[in-house]
Amino acid sequence: MSRETVNAICAELPGAELSDPRGGGHDAWKVGDKMFACIGTVGDGVSVKTPDIETAQMLIDAGIATKAPYFHRSWIRLSWDTDAEEMRHRLTVSYDLVRASLTKKLQATLSPRS
Template identity: 35%
Template sequence: MDRAGIGKVCLSLPGTTLDHPFGDDHDCYKVGGKMFVMVGGEGSVSFKVSEIAYEILTETGKARPAPYLARAKWVNLPDPDAWDDEELAEHFAIAHRIIAEKLTKKARAELGL
């Protein structure tokens, strides 16, 4: 999946916004002001995962710990084109849900979640 495809999938999730806090070459997809997917300047993608998914993806070598965000259970894919689009879209939806669930009831209601 390329940068445009990632954007299309992420922006289709409810309450998602696109931001560029690290420069125009980094796309950060947020829900309720909190990041759940980030595309780096060179095309790699990082996203939030569950603790179990983090262990499985990093131990099997399918993903690596995301720079600066690994302690928060984020993984990084240097080449998202090597992944199946449907599988990657599912991971993005899960990342969105993980972050959205941490929002306050009021924030979720305002976003229609």
């Protein structure tokens, strides 16, 4: 996996937008102005949201992910050597979690995810 591949996956998700809120080369993917994935300037992986702290810890304990620095404990960091299917799954889970937290009105403006 690479920054380009992750960006391509995120770009396919309805309503997903790329921004660099802090400047300097962060790739922050948002839906409805809420972040669901972030690649830092170091570019050693991507941070994504999980359903809860317990899921994040389970993925860390299983060796699938590491703690995402500077994020809430429900976020994890996936390195570039993460299996492609796992990476896509974690990105879409994060997207779905954030999308579900949006207001119903805002959700209604987004195309369905295929």
